[in-house]
Amino acid sequence: MSLDPKIVETLSAVSTATITTLLLKKGLRNVWMRGTRPLQPGQPRLVGRAFTLRFVPAREDLATPESWSSPKSTRAAIEAMPEGCIAVADAMGVTDAGIFGDILCARMVKRGVSALITDGVVRDLAGVRGTGLPVWCQGGAAPPSVAGLTFVNWQEPIACGGVAVFPDDVIVVDDDGAVLIPAALLDEVVAAAPEQENLENWIMGEVDKGAALPGLYPPNAENKARYEASKKR
Structure with missing residues (x-):
């Protein structure tokens, strides 16, 4: 379900720091995703519903280049992403395997995805920057995802940067990183x-x-x- 444009407009004018203060007053202390740093300066504050992706530790029989053609692949997940969503990937904080590269990010741009958030890293940094997709992550790494991770599913509860993220929760992200607003508390x-x-x-x-x-x-x-x-x- 897409967000009401008025909600996007309102939250786009509110810093993530302010949102964490409001959520703290409601008893929520763990809403800021650790390791979600802007890939490059000047990325805008963005608001969108979370589209979740989950990786688990690499297992040699599953984490192979052939798995990229599987029905349960990052490629298939991207084709399920609705316009305006923010992709949030649980990479378990792994920083030596890039979960997405320039080609995948370019396809996300074509699908109208607003941003990619991960507690891991991306690869092909120059190419990713060239796609124009705003990315928040821990940096870059040359090896592909299967060097350290197995992709297992999308649109299920995940942990990103130590925060529980459910599909359709709302994400606000700016220079301070990504903050989650539980869907039930959005209004x-x-x-x-x-x-x-x-x-x-x-x-x-x-x-x-x-x-x-x-x-x-x-x-x-x-x-x-x-x-x-x-x-x-």
């Missing part, structure tokens, strides 16, 4: 996120004016009243 986060972002922008403005942090961040009753008054001006 609450969308409703609260712009106000939290506005408050923090107001606090930053007060800091720029020389204000001290105690009682400002977080704001006490007096500063909350000043903030509310500022919204009416």
